[in-house]
Structure formats: C-alpha cells, structure tokens
Amino acid sequence: MNSRFRYTRLAAMALSATLVLGPMNNAWADSQSAPVVSSVGTVSISDSSYFELKQIHVLPEASGKLATFTITIHNDSSNELQFIDYWVRLKSKTGNQFSARLLPADKDKNRVSPKSSEDLTFYATVNSDTNLQDLIVQFIKWDFSQSNFERVLGEVEVPDGYTDITPADGSSIISVGGNDVTASIKKFVSNKNEKYYVPTVYLTLENSGSHSVTIPSYLFSIRTxxxxxxxxxxxxxxxxxxxxxxxxxxxxxxxxxxxxxxxxWQLTLAEAIADLKMNIAIAAFQLPAVASQEEGSLGKEYSFTDKSGVYYAALNGLHRLPWEDQDIVTADLTLSNKGDDSLPIPALTGYFLLDDAVKVEANLVQTAKVIGLAAGSSVNLQIAAKIPYTYEFSQIKLVLQEKDADGDSTSSGTDTGSADLTDVLEFSSQAELQAIPYIGMGESYATTSAGHRTNYKIRSIQTYGGNTGSLFTAQLEATNAEKRYTNVSKIVAHFRAPDGTIFPADVAEITNKVSPSGKALINVSAKIPKGFSTENMNLMIGDAITEGELTVGDKKPDSYVNPVSFWLPDELKDAKSTLKGLTLYPYTITLDHISTQIDNSTFTLGFNYEIQKDLLIETNMEGHKLVLVFEDGKGRKGFEKSFEAKEIDPVDGDTPDTAGTKLKLGKHENFEISMTDEDLIYKSTFLKKYKLSLYDELDGQRRLLGSQDIDWFVTTD
Structure with missing residues (x-):
C-alpha cells in the first residue's frame, strides 16, 4: 500500500513538472490559439464534456520537424473540470511516440469553469520523415486503478485528406488576446532579377472580436x-x-x-517562443496566382513594392531634347507614398526599349532635396538617356528598375551600379513624344522640386550686333520661392527657331545665394549667323545634370531634365538720345555735367556719373563691358574707353575712383579721362561738336544704350 502511494506521488509530481515546464511567456499570452480550421475530431470526456482537436501543424526545424496542435476542452456540465486529471499523447500511425508539452503560456490553465471552454496548445519534436497525416492525438485520463495508471478515452487520427493550409481564396481565424482576427491574402506580386524572385504578399487582418487587439510580432515565411x-x-x-x-x-x-x-508556394505564420528557442506555427495559406502587372500608360498611376513598402508611380511625360550632336530622351515620373508610414526613396534606375529591340541604358535624376517620402507625399523623378539625334523609332518603352541595396556589390564594397536590378514597372508610348510645355509671353513658370522652388520669367531680349553675326540674348528672371537663402539652380539653355534650328546658349551663372522672395537675373546668350531671323524664336531651359545629379559648383553639365520653353517678347530698341537714365538692367546709368578741356597737348573729358542698382537682384555681368565712345563731329578726334561691368559693384575697401579706370555704384563727381596729343592744339580751331556714346559690349559685340551730341568746351546740365 505504501509503495503504491509513493509511486502515485511520483507520477503526480512528474505530471506537475510537465505542466509547468518553462517560465510564462507574455508574448504568447496575446495569441493563445492557432487559427481555427475545420475541427479534426473530438473525444468524449463525459456526457456533457469533450475534447476537440481544433488544428494541427507540422513545421520544419533544424533538428527535424516540430508538430504543434491545439485542443479545446468543452465543459458543458455544472461542475468545474480539472485538466490535471487528463493528458494528451502524440504518436504516429507506425507506432512512434513523441513527447508532447504545453506551451509556457498555457501551463496554468488547469481548470475549466462550468459552461465554458479552454484552448491548450502543445508542441512536440517529431521525426524528419513524419508528415501531418501520419499523426494521431491520444487523450487519456489518469486512473490509478489501472496497472499503468491511465485510461485511454479515445484518439483522433489526422485524416488523409486533412490539410492545415488555408485555400488561396479563403480566410483563417487567429485568436489574439482572446479575440478572433480573420486573416486572408489580398494579393500576391512577384518580380524577378538575375538571382532572385522578389515576392510581395499583401495580408489583410480584420478584427472580428469586440475589443481592440495588438498584433504580435509574427514570423512570416514562404514555404515551398x-x-x-x-x-x-x-x-x-x-x-x-x-x-x-x-x-x-x-x-x-x-x-x-x-x-x-x-x-x-505557401505563406506561413509562426510565433517565436523565446524561452523555448523555437517557432510555433500559427497559420498557413496557399498563395494565389501572381497578380499580373498592367503595362503602364501615360498619366496613370501604378503601384510597386519592395522591402520598405508600397510605392505609386505615374509617368507624366516623355520628351526628346537636343544635346549637341545627340538627343536626350527623358521621362518625368511622380513617385508617391500613400501609406501611413514614411518610406525611403528607393534606388531606382531603368532603361528605354525602342521598338522592342534597342535597349538604351538610362540614369535616374532626383532634383528635389528630399531624403524620404513622408506619409501622403510625393516627389518628382526623371529618367534620362542619350541617343543619336538622327535615330528614328516608332515605339518607346520605359522599364523602371530597382537596385538591390543588399546585393553582393554592397557587401564587397564595389560600385552599387553592379547591384542586382529588379524590374518593377513598365510604361509604353508611341514615338510621338509629348511636346515641351510652352510658357506664354509675360507668364512665369514655377518649378516645384523641394529645395529648388523657383519662379522663372523672361524679362527682355537684346541683340548685340557684329560684322559676321549677332549675339542674341535673353534676360531670365528667377525668383527664389524657398523660405531660405539658396543657390540658383544651374540650367541648360537653347534658343530654338520656328524651323527647328537649335542654337546652344551660354548661361551666366549666379554664384551668390538668393534671399527668400529675392530675384536673380540670368543672362542667356547665343551666337546667331548674320542674316538669320530671330523672329518667333523661343528659349528652352532645363535643370542641368552631371552624372545623374543636379549640377553644382564647377561641374560641367552632361544632360538636362524638366524642359520648358518660353515664348520671347519683342525686342525693345531703347537707345536714348541722351546719356541720362540709361538702362542696363539691373543697373541705371546717368552721365551729366559733361565737359571737354584742352591744356596744351592734353585732352580731358570730364563728367559726373551715377550708377544705381536694384539691390534685390543678383546677377552676373561676366563678359559685359561698358564702352564709352568719343567721336568728334568733324572726324578730327575719336577714342574709346572700356570699363568692366563686373567691377561696378563695390568691394570692401574700394574707394570712389576718379582717375578714369573704374565705374562704381553710387554718385561720383569730377570723373576724368585724359589723353595726350601733341598735334591737338592745331586741330582745336575746327572743333565744333562731338558725340559721346555708351555701349553695352558682350563678347566683343555691342548694343547702344544711348548717345548725345555735345558742343566742345561747354559743360552740359
């Protein structure tokens, strides 16, 4: 009797040790049961109580396979049911037995109240060749009247046709914190590069319960x-x-x-049980057919995904732009984030496919100063490539690709250009590319790239005459629309005639930063052959690009993007018959109190002058000269004096110059230009009138600002 009692005590202690194995795991407490599939089978406990095998999974692991199964104890009686009186055993149809243990989160579930039910989840390591349909769950009751202290209540064999995989168009119920959450697959997308498939699964979770739930950190995998x-x-x-x-x-x-x-392929959900160092299966889904990606067309928005999230891209326009003896093909894209979380800007690139035969590698250009996409925001991107300007094609396709940041090229420290590329979107268009947008006369054009927001407007055009041709110029007014001081974006410019003739233009770049709402005057010029009409000419500009980035500093542009054309106003022939109020925007120049004097062999031209400037305008007068031309009415005397226009603005430490070498901002009196002529005294009796003219000279070609006929030896007003 005593030996039997001791044996009974030992058996009870062993059972208690099994039930309390491992500490409590709070993460599992939020997910107390696996997904609800159709019931595998039931075993009666009494007339009013029974066990139900709700679901069972087999998941590969390092040492073989891990089986997990959930039973529900239904107690419909009026008395409490104690699970300590019962146990379950897992075995195979070939007779192998496997040790089943409770999850730590379920170790304290020893009692089932009347008219209620309780879920318990077990796990067991099985042989590597054991499949789901090989398993049997046996239910026992401890019975010390039996020789082996147990009585088998019944067992449930996993049917040959049973599956734990939810169909592609079905849903599975997951219990999270006692609430039912319905899980289903909305869409399955898979891209491909040279080394990898890049699958993306969209999983929908719907809270079917009555309380809010926080989803645990499940482990998701694709199972082949x-x-x-x-x-x-x-x-x-x-x-x-x-x-x-x-x-x-x-x-x-x-x-x-x-x-x-x-x-x-299948999608599996598992939960990591840190204390047990194992993953417990939660649910599995058959993946649906891969969603086909509709070929993109102009103006429509399409989505693609990567490891960071879901992006939306729209092709706004395709343009063909002149560049020396080549053409640049550019695609303007808008990349958007419509999610609730910020996303990084993906490492995109791409290529153009002409007539489905000729592949032209392209580079991505990001002109906006942004490092990510906030929720609900977007950014403009450009894809650019060069082709011979003589090449004709009938169809063009843009293939947008993403560089794999985790590819071998990154880990080896080599250029990321060799990283794996994954095709994410395709856009097609006929060869009739979009016309470059035109800005009407007097209208302004606003760029919207963050960090470079600028309003451009044509202020005026001028022609500088020469013997073999002319210099055609346009003054482009750029207003800083940012809230900070910023540099004016470098641009590439071309003048384009109505017959399609292109004249590459030089751009006098602005080096100083421009204040918020401040203006910069950009001088654009091109040499035009003698006799070539500039009527109906337009100016085309674009953001200058060097090696795929906005051109900065002393770098030389190798392409341009974001093209726009301005219709040019009529040229104003505004040369004056006086030397007062002459306009060389943003400067206004006045010469007065002009006088001449001869002292023996020295001739002196004297005058007062004032130069005013709109101080809110930044400009670059590099290459411009003010040329003062003196001509005697009888042709007896003449000379020229040049002043560098870039030296007009005062520099710290400069003092007003009256020695006839520099013109400076502000009012200055008694400015003199002197020269010596030994024969001048003999010509003085013929001196009656002279003409004094002021020219704006650029690259050796001149434009008259104003001229005035003046009597010798008389001081003007």
Whole structure:
C-alpha cells in the first residue's frame, strides 16, 4: 500500500513538472490559439464534456520537424473540470511516440469553469520523415486503478485528406488576446532579377472580436512544396492595433533564389517562443496566382513594392531634347507614398526599349532635396538617356528598375551600379513624344522640386550686333520661392527657331545665394549667323545634370531634365538720345555735367556719373563691358574707353575712383579721362561738336544704350 502511494506521488509530481515546464511567456499570452480550421475530431470526456482537436501543424526545424496542435476542452456540465486529471499523447500511425508539452503560456490553465471552454496548445519534436497525416492525438485520463495508471478515452487520427493550409481564396481565424482576427491574402506580386524572385504578399487582418487587439510580432515565411522556408520582412506590423470591425493591410516581402521552382508556394505564420528557442506555427495559406502587372500608360498611376513598402508611380511625360550632336530622351515620373508610414526613396534606375529591340541604358535624376517620402507625399523623378539625334523609332518603352541595396556589390564594397536590378514597372508610348510645355509671353513658370522652388520669367531680349553675326540674348528672371537663402539652380539653355534650328546658349551663372522672395537675373546668350531671323524664336531651359545629379559648383553639365520653353517678347530698341537714365538692367546709368578741356597737348573729358542698382537682384555681368565712345563731329578726334561691368559693384575697401579706370555704384563727381596729343592744339580751331556714346559690349559685340551730341568746351546740365 505504501509503495503504491509513493509511486502515485511520483507520477503526480512528474505530471506537475510537465505542466509547468518553462517560465510564462507574455508574448504568447496575446495569441493563445492557432487559427481555427475545420475541427479534426473530438473525444468524449463525459456526457456533457469533450475534447476537440481544433488544428494541427507540422513545421520544419533544424533538428527535424516540430508538430504543434491545439485542443479545446468543452465543459458543458455544472461542475468545474480539472485538466490535471487528463493528458494528451502524440504518436504516429507506425507506432512512434513523441513527447508532447504545453506551451509556457498555457501551463496554468488547469481548470475549466462550468459552461465554458479552454484552448491548450502543445508542441512536440517529431521525426524528419513524419508528415501531418501520419499523426494521431491520444487523450487519456489518469486512473490509478489501472496497472499503468491511465485510461485511454479515445484518439483522433489526422485524416488523409486533412490539410492545415488555408485555400488561396479563403480566410483563417487567429485568436489574439482572446479575440478572433480573420486573416486572408489580398494579393500576391512577384518580380524577378538575375538571382532572385522578389515576392510581395499583401495580408489583410480584420478584427472580428469586440475589443481592440495588438498584433504580435509574427514570423512570416514562404514555404515551398519541398518544405524550404524563406523569411519575409513585414511592413506595418510594429505596434499594429486593430479596432473591432476594422481591417488593416500589411505587406510582406523577401527574396527567393531563382533556382527554386516558383510553383505551389505557401505563406506561413509562426510565433517565436523565446524561452523555448523555437517557432510555433500559427497559420498557413496557399498563395494565389501572381497578380499580373498592367503595362503602364501615360498619366496613370501604378503601384510597386519592395522591402520598405508600397510605392505609386505615374509617368507624366516623355520628351526628346537636343544635346549637341545627340538627343536626350527623358521621362518625368511622380513617385508617391500613400501609406501611413514614411518610406525611403528607393534606388531606382531603368532603361528605354525602342521598338522592342534597342535597349538604351538610362540614369535616374532626383532634383528635389528630399531624403524620404513622408506619409501622403510625393516627389518628382526623371529618367534620362542619350541617343543619336538622327535615330528614328516608332515605339518607346520605359522599364523602371530597382537596385538591390543588399546585393553582393554592397557587401564587397564595389560600385552599387553592379547591384542586382529588379524590374518593377513598365510604361509604353508611341514615338510621338509629348511636346515641351510652352510658357506664354509675360507668364512665369514655377518649378516645384523641394529645395529648388523657383519662379522663372523672361524679362527682355537684346541683340548685340557684329560684322559676321549677332549675339542674341535673353534676360531670365528667377525668383527664389524657398523660405531660405539658396543657390540658383544651374540650367541648360537653347534658343530654338520656328524651323527647328537649335542654337546652344551660354548661361551666366549666379554664384551668390538668393534671399527668400529675392530675384536673380540670368543672362542667356547665343551666337546667331548674320542674316538669320530671330523672329518667333523661343528659349528652352532645363535643370542641368552631371552624372545623374543636379549640377553644382564647377561641374560641367552632361544632360538636362524638366524642359520648358518660353515664348520671347519683342525686342525693345531703347537707345536714348541722351546719356541720362540709361538702362542696363539691373543697373541705371546717368552721365551729366559733361565737359571737354584742352591744356596744351592734353585732352580731358570730364563728367559726373551715377550708377544705381536694384539691390534685390543678383546677377552676373561676366563678359559685359561698358564702352564709352568719343567721336568728334568733324572726324578730327575719336577714342574709346572700356570699363568692366563686373567691377561696378563695390568691394570692401574700394574707394570712389576718379582717375578714369573704374565705374562704381553710387554718385561720383569730377570723373576724368585724359589723353595726350601733341598735334591737338592745331586741330582745336575746327572743333565744333562731338558725340559721346555708351555701349553695352558682350563678347566683343555691342548694343547702344544711348548717345548725345555735345558742343566742345561747354559743360552740359
């Protein structure tokens, strides 16, 4: 009797040790049961109570396979049911037995109240050749009247036709914190590069319960028919809370070697039990057919995904632009983030495919000063490539690609240009590319790239005459629309005649930063052959690009993007018959109190002058000269005096110059230009009138600002 009592005590202690194995795991407490599939089978406890095998999974692991199964104890009686009086055993149809243990989170579930039920989840390591349909769950009751102290209540065999995989168009119920969450797959997308498939699964979670739930940090994987597991990265699951009757969508993405057959893939959900150092299966889904990507067309928005999230891209326009003896083909794109979380800007590139035969590699250009996409924001991007200007094609396709930041090129420290590329979107168009936008006379054009917002407007045009041709110029007024001091973006410019003739233009770049709402005057010029009409000429500009980035500093542009053309106003022939109020915008120049004097062999031209400037205008007068031309009415005397226009603005330490070498801002009196002529005294009796003219000279060609006929030896007003 005593020996039997001791044996009974030992058996009870062993059972208690099994039930309390491992410490409590709080993470599992939020997910107390696996998904609800159709019941596998039931075993009676009494007339009013029974066990139900709700679901069972087999998941590969390092040492073989891990089986997990959930039973529900239904107590419909009026008395409490104690699970300590019962146990379950897992075995195979071939007779192998496997030790089943409770999850730590379920170790304290020893009692089932009347008229209630309780879920318990077990796990067991099984042989590597054991499949789901090989398993049997046996239910026992401890009975010390039996020789082995137990009585088998019944067992449930996993039917041959049973599956734990939710169909592609079905849903699975997951219990989270006692609330039911319905999980289903909305869409499955898979791209491909040279080394990997890049799958993306969109999983919808709907809270079917009556309380808000926070989704645990599940482990998501793709499982192949061979049992291979490839982890997926979840986007949008951190601290994800779902209110009752609310649905949330999460995105899962990863990579799978192309050597793996892309058929029969499944999505698996598991939860890591840190104390046990193992993953417990939660649910599995058959993946639907890959969603076909509609070929993109102009003006429509399409989505693509990567490991960071979901992006939307729209092709706004395709342009063909002149560049020396080549043409630049550019695509203008808008990249948007419509999600609730910020996204990084992906490493995009691409190529153009002409007539489905000729592949032209292209570079991505980002003109906006942004490092990411906030929720609900967008950014403009450009794709640019060069082709011979004589090449004709009938169809063009843009293939947008993403560089794999985790590719071998990054880890080896080599150029990321050799990273794996994944096609993400395609856009097609006929060869009739979009016309470059035209800005009407007097109208302004606003760029919207963050950090470079600028309003451009044509102020005036001028022609500088020469013997073999002329210099045609336009003054482009750029207003800083940013809220900070900023540099004026470098531009590339061309004058274009109505017959399509292109004249590349030089741009006098502005080196100083411009204040908010401040203006810069950009001088654009091109040499035009003698006799070539400039009537109906337009000015085409674009953001200057060097090696795929906005041109900065002393770098030389190798292309341009964001083209726009300005219709040019009529040229104002505003040369004056006086030397007062002459305009060389942003300067106004006045010469007065002009006088001549001869002292023996020295001739002196004297005058007062004033130069005013709009101080809110930044400009670059490099190459401009003010040329003062003196001509005697009888042709007896003449000379020229040049002043560098770039020296007009005062420099710290400069003092007013009256020695006839420099012109400076402000009012200056008694400015003199002197020269010596030994024969001048003999010519003085013929001196009656002279003409004094002021020219604006650029690259050796001149434009008259004003001239005035003056009597010798008389001081003007």
């Amino acid at each position: 028919p061979e049992g291979l597991l490839y982890p997926l990265e979840a986007k949008g699951t951190k601290n994800l809370t779902i209110n009752p009757k609310e649905s949330k969508e999460i995105q899962l993405s990863g990579s799978i070697p192309v050597a793996v057959a892309p058929d029969g």
